[in-house]
Amino acid sequence: MSDKIIENNQVTIMGRVASEFVYSHEVFGEGFYMVDVLVKRLSNSEDRIPLMVSERLIDVTQDYTGEFIVASGQFRSYNRHDEQKNRLILSVFVREIVFAQEELDGAKTNTIFLDGYICKEPVYRKTPLGREIADLLLAVNRPYGKSDYIPCICWGRNARFAAGFQVGEHVQILGRIQSREYVKKLSETETQKRVAYEVSVSKLECMED
Incomplete structure (x- = not known):
């Protein structure tokens, strides 16, 4: 059952480490740290993506800034109480991480697959130039009755x-x-300048339950 649930949220990114590791929290004696990775788009602009990494996967005392890594795991969310409001915090929870010699051109440097449920009415709109956009909020189940809420x-x-x-x-x-x-x-x-994270959808399919 848990294997099936892990399969419904799969992320692989490749990019350049852009920060040092910063302590986040500890669970059952295992420390978790945040690090930012810059991932190139086809347009050569970059997305700055936060990773949550266990101290058991990599030596978090080292500074790897500028090195290329490949990380795979899940895109997760949690609610942080901020200024009398709940704020949705998103990051990639890393299950595997390896170093790469260099950035691979044309490789799939940023892919995500999600299998979940619409948990809010979609918001459809058009830009002033007539481009069509729809915002979705997807609930993706996790083991032990938890869910991640992913803006798409x-x-x-x-x-x-x-x-x-x-x-x-x-x-x-x-x-x-x-x-x-x-x-x-x-x-x-x-x-205040902030950064939002979302999934830019290339393919979507409605499933028959």
């Missing part, structure tokens, strides 16, 4: 298709993780 964004004909989804509908998604900077207004005079 669809474009073009996929957006039009996704706009018709109902809450509770079972879907499968293939895409890539992307980062996006935005400015959060904290007060009349104060703003």
Whole structure:
């Protein structure tokens, strides 16, 4: 059963380490650390993706900034209570990590497969230039009754298709993780630059349960 659940959330990324390891938390004596990785897009711009890595997988006391790694695992979420609100925090929970000699051109450097359920009404809109976009929130089950809540964004004909989804509908998604900077207004005079993470969908399918 747990193997089946692990299969419903699969991520592989390859990129350049862009930070040192920062302590996150400990579970049953096992320490977990955060590290950022820059992953190239086809356009040569980069996504800055946070990884959560166990101290048992790699020597987290070392600084690997600038080195290339391949990491695979799951895209996970948790709610952090922030400014009287819950904030959805997303990161790649790493199960395997290896070093690469160099960045592979044209390789699939950022892939994600999700199998989950629509848990919020899709939001469909058009940009001023007429591009179609749909935002989805996908609940992906995890062992022990937990779920990860993953924001996904669809474009073009996929957006039009996704706009018709109902809450509770079972879907499968293939895409890539992307980062996006935005400015959060904290007060009349104060703003803060933040980064949001979402899955940019390349393929999606509605499943018959």
